[in-house]
Amino acid sequence: MPDRTPSDSGAAVLRHPLLASIDSPSDLRALPESQLPEVAHELRSLLVDTVSRTGGHLAAGLGVVELTLGLHYVFDTPEDRVVWDVGHQAYPHKILTGRRDRMHSLRQKGGLSGFPKRGESAYDTFGVGHSSTSISAALGMAIAAKQRGERRNVIAVIGDGALGAGMAFEALNHAGSMDIDLTVILNDNEMSISPPVGAISNHLARLLSGKLYTSMREGSKSALRGMPQLRELVGRWEEHMKGMVMPSTLFEELGFNYIGPIDGHDLESVLKTLRNVKGMPGQRLLHVVTHKGHGYEPAEGQPVTFHGVTPFDRQTGEFRKSKAKGPTYTKVFGSWLCDTAARDPRLVAITPAMCEGSGMGEFAKRFPQRFHDVGIAEQHAVTLAAGMACEGVKPVVAIYSSFLQRAFDQLVHDVCLQQLDVTLAVDRGGLVGADGATHAGCFDLSFSRPLPDLVIMAPADENECRQMLKTGYEFNGPAMVRYPRGVGPGVAVDPAAPALPIGRGLRVREGQRVAMLAFGTMVAPALEVAEELDATVANMRFVKPLDRELILALAREHALLVTLEENTLAGGAGSAITELLNAEGVVVPVLQLGLPDRNVDHATQAEQLAECGLDVAGIRDSVSRALAALETKAPRREQTLAG
Structure with a gap:
C-alpha cells in the first residue's frame, strides 16, 4: 500500500x-x-x-x-x-x-x-x-x-x-x-x-x-x-x-x-x-x-x-473479492480428508487448534466423533496420534510447518522410532508472506529428513498434493506431506488419481547440459527457466526416500545439477542429493538453491521469493552465472557451486 x-x-x-x-x-x-x-x-x-x-x-x-x-x-x-x-x-x-x-x-x-x-x-x-x-x-x-x-x-x-x-x-x-x-x-x-x-x-x-x-x-x-x-x-x-x-x-x-x-x-x-x-x-x-x-x-x-x-469494506464488513485461482492446497487437503473418511472408518483427524486454518471445518461437521481438536498442544497432538496408531486406527495430523517444530521430539521418539502409521499433513511449508518469519515453514525438510522410516513428500501442484496424501495414508508407517500456503499452479484435481510409487521422481522436461532437480513449489519456476535455458527438469516428489536411479542418471547426462527447494539450504533436500552423490563417488558440479541462512521478514510471498532469489528471474540468473563459471574455468568435476 x-x-x-x-x-x-x-x-x-x-x-x-x-x-x-x-x-x-x-x-x-x-x-x-x-x-x-x-x-x-x-x-x-x-x-x-x-x-x-x-x-x-x-x-x-x-x-x-x-x-x-x-x-x-x-x-x-x-x-x-x-x-x-x-x-x-x-x-x-x-x-x-x-x-x-x-x-x-x-x-x-x-x-x-x-x-x-x-x-x-x-x-x-x-x-x-x-x-x-x-x-x-x-x-x-x-x-x-x-x-x-x-x-x-x-x-x-x-x-x-x-x-x-x-x-x-x-x-x-x-x-x-x-x-x-x-x-x-x-x-x-x-x-x-x-x-x-x-x-x-x-x-x-x-x-x-x-x-x-x-x-x-x-x-x-x-x-x-x-x-x-x-x-x-x-x-x-x-x-x-x-x-x-x-x-x-x-x-x-x-x-x-x-x-x-x-x-x-x-x-x-x-x-x-x-x-x-x-x-x-x-x-x-x-x-x-x-x-x-x-x-x-x-x-x-x-x-x-x-x-x-484480508482487506474488507469497513462500513459493511464485506471482504473484497479476489479473482478465483482454483482451490488452495488447504482446501485440497480438506476435500481429500472428507472423501477418505467416507470410505475408511479407521480414519481419525487431529489438529492443534487449527480446524479452520487447516481446512478441517467440513470434516468436523460431517465426522464429529472422529475429529479431535486438542487445543494449542502440538506435542500432545502428535503423541495422541501415536497412541491411536498403536490400536489400529489411522490418524491424520493436520499441522502448520512452524507449529510442527514444537512437536519435534514427539515426532522422533513417539512416531518414527516406533514406526507407527501416522500421516502428517504439513501446511504452510516454505514462505508464508505477511505473517513473516514467526510462521514461515523454512526448516521442516531439514529437521525431518534425518528421521529413519519417515517418508517425506512435496507436491508440485494441487493434484499431486491429493495423490501424495493418498500415498502417505496408504503407506504402513510414518509419512509427511508438506505443502505451501495458498494456491498452486492451477492443475485440476482428479479424486480418482492413484497413489504414487514410493521414492520415484519424474522427468518433466528434457534439455541439455543443465538438470534442475526441483522439489514441490520449485517445479513450476524451474520449468519456466528451463524453457529459456533448454534445461532438463525433474520433479523429485520425494525428499525421502530419494530417487537414487533418477539422480545418478541426471548426473551422468549433464554438466551441472541444480537443486531447488523452498526450505533452508542447511540440511535440506539439496543437501540430501549431494550426500547421495558423495556416497556414490559421483563428481559433478551442484548448484544448490533454497532459502538463505537468515530470517526472511514479512512481505508478500512473491516479494519474499524474489528476495531469496527463488523467483524465475533469480533462478535464471543463478543458473546462468553457474554455467558461465563452468565455461570460464578449467573443468573441475569435483567443484560444488554455492547458490
Whole structure:
C-alpha cells in the first residue's frame, strides 16, 4: 500500500484527535482519566480503518482495547515490562507506542510486523508469534530484574486458549514456587473458564485486589498461627466464599493470588483493578473477560471469521473479492480428508487448534466423533496420534510447518522410532508472506529428513498434493506431506488419481547440459527457466526416500545439477542429493538453491521469493552465472557451486 498522503494524515487527525496527540504511553498517562473512553473509541476506529485496508488480525485486538489502555495508563511502560502472548491482539499496543502513523504499512515489505518484535520498538519486550510463551518469558524477566537489583513490574498477558498449552502450566508451576513479583493477566475471550460476570463479581474482584483485603487476609494468617483449628475454619470459609463466585482454586494451588473475573470492557473497573494489582506483592493472576471483535458489529457476530482477515469494506464488513485461482492446497487437503473418511472408518483427524486454518471445518461437521481438536498442544497432538496408531486406527495430523517444530521430539521418539502409521499433513511449508518469519515453514525438510522410516513428500501442484496424501495414508508407517500456503499452479484435481510409487521422481522436461532437480513449489519456476535455458527438469516428489536411479542418471547426462527447494539450504533436500552423490563417488558440479541462512521478514510471498532469489528471474540468473563459471574455468568435476 502506498505511503499515506498528507491529506490522509489530516483526515486521520480529524477522525482521531486524541490519538493524534499520543506518540507514546507517557502522552497517554498525561491525559485525564475522563478522556480515556474517547481514546478507546478512537483506538477501535483506527484499528478497523487500518486492518480493513491492510488485512491482518482484527477481532483479538478489538477485544483488548480497554485492557491495553489500562496497562499503558497504570504501568510505567516500557520500564515496566508487558509481554503479549501470541501477539494477534497487539495492534492497539502498537498504535499507543509510537507506531500510529506507520500502521498503514502493517505486514507489508519494509513495514510494521504483524506481531510484537523486539527490533521494532522498546515497548515490544519479547518477540512472539507462537502461543504460550508469555509467562515463561515474563518470569525470566522478573528473575533477571531481581538478580540485578532492579524494581519493576512484569506482566504477562495470555489468552484462555494459550493457557491450555503445557508450556504455560510449566511456567505457572515454576513461578508459583518462587519468591518473585509477577502479574499474569488471563484474557478470557471465549469464556471457556467461566460465564460472563456482572457488577457484583466486578466489585468482589476490586475488593479482593485491594490493600484492605490483602492486609486483612495476611494479618489474619499471622494472628491465627497459634490457633490452628480456628485458622483452618477461616481458611475453609475464605475458599468456600471465593469458590462460589470464581474459579480460583487451581491458580491459588499453584501459588498465585487469583483476582477476578472482571469485565474487560468496563474501563473504570479495569483501571481500578490494575492499580490494586500493581501494589500487590508476589504472584497474582488477574482474570479478565473480554469479547473478540468488541465494538465492531461484523466482528462481534463472526469473531472466527474476523480473527485474521484480508482487506474488507469497513462500513459493511464485506471482504473484497479476489479473482478465483482454483482451490488452495488447504482446501485440497480438506476435500481429500472428507472423501477418505467416507470410505475408511479407521480414519481419525487431529489438529492443534487449527480446524479452520487447516481446512478441517467440513470434516468436523460431517465426522464429529472422529475429529479431535486438542487445543494449542502440538506435542500432545502428535503423541495422541501415536497412541491411536498403536490400536489400529489411522490418524491424520493436520499441522502448520512452524507449529510442527514444537512437536519435534514427539515426532522422533513417539512416531518414527516406533514406526507407527501416522500421516502428517504439513501446511504452510516454505514462505508464508505477511505473517513473516514467526510462521514461515523454512526448516521442516531439514529437521525431518534425518528421521529413519519417515517418508517425506512435496507436491508440485494441487493434484499431486491429493495423490501424495493418498500415498502417505496408504503407506504402513510414518509419512509427511508438506505443502505451501495458498494456491498452486492451477492443475485440476482428479479424486480418482492413484497413489504414487514410493521414492520415484519424474522427468518433466528434457534439455541439455543443465538438470534442475526441483522439489514441490520449485517445479513450476524451474520449468519456466528451463524453457529459456533448454534445461532438463525433474520433479523429485520425494525428499525421502530419494530417487537414487533418477539422480545418478541426471548426473551422468549433464554438466551441472541444480537443486531447488523452498526450505533452508542447511540440511535440506539439496543437501540430501549431494550426500547421495558423495556416497556414490559421483563428481559433478551442484548448484544448490533454497532459502538463505537468515530470517526472511514479512512481505508478500512473491516479494519474499524474489528476495531469496527463488523467483524465475533469480533462478535464471543463478543458473546462468553457474554455467558461465563452468565455461570460464578449467573443468573441475569435483567443484560444488554455492547458490
